[in-house]
Amino acid sequence: MDSQFRRKYQRSQMAVVLSLAFALAGFSYNVWRMEVSESNNTTRTACFEILMNLSKLEQLVYAAHYDRDESEGNPRKGWVLVGLIADLSELTDTDVREETVNLKAAWSANWSNLATDRPAADNVVNAIDAVRNKIKVLLRSLN
Structure with a gap:
């Protein structure tokens, strides 16, 4: 009777240990998945905000150059x-951040000539398009 009781006790201990291991594994996966999802949501939100501000900047370039407004x-x-675009890019990946640095440099070099110089306007618009393209790549890569 004592050995039978001992075997039952060992089996119940093994069941408890396995149950605890599965619970910890499930909890760990859930926490990891929530962190990834939150990070992706933050990145998506930043990307959409950047896209909206890129369109405003592009409209501003067109108004300055073509409309002389x-x-x-x-x-x-x-x-x-x-x-703002540069600040929001901190919530994205390195490729987008690098392109926003290039956009800032293009803006800095060309803003004063936007109204009169077509290449200046084109440089800024090309830099806007480069950021936009990097954002599209990033958004496609999110899980």
């Missing part, structure tokens, strides 16, 4: 947008 094409508004 000093109000809608005001470079101070452009600096604010470029700064």
Whole structure:
């Protein structure tokens, strides 16, 4: 009777240990999955905000160059947008951050000539398109 009781006791201990191991594994996976999902949601939100601000910046470039509208094409508004885009890019990956640095450099080099110089406007628009393309690649890669 004593050996039969001991075997039952050992089996129940093994069942408890296995149950605890499965519970810990499930909990660990759930925590990891929630962290990945939250990170992806943060990145997606930042990317969508950047895309919206890129379109505003592009509209500003077109207003400055083609319409010669000093109000809608005001470079101070452009600096604010470029700064915001750079700040939001910190929530994305390195490729997007690098392209926003290039956008900021293109804006810095060309903002004063937007109204009169077609290559200046094209440089900024090309930099906007480069950021936009990197964001599309990043969004496709998220799980």
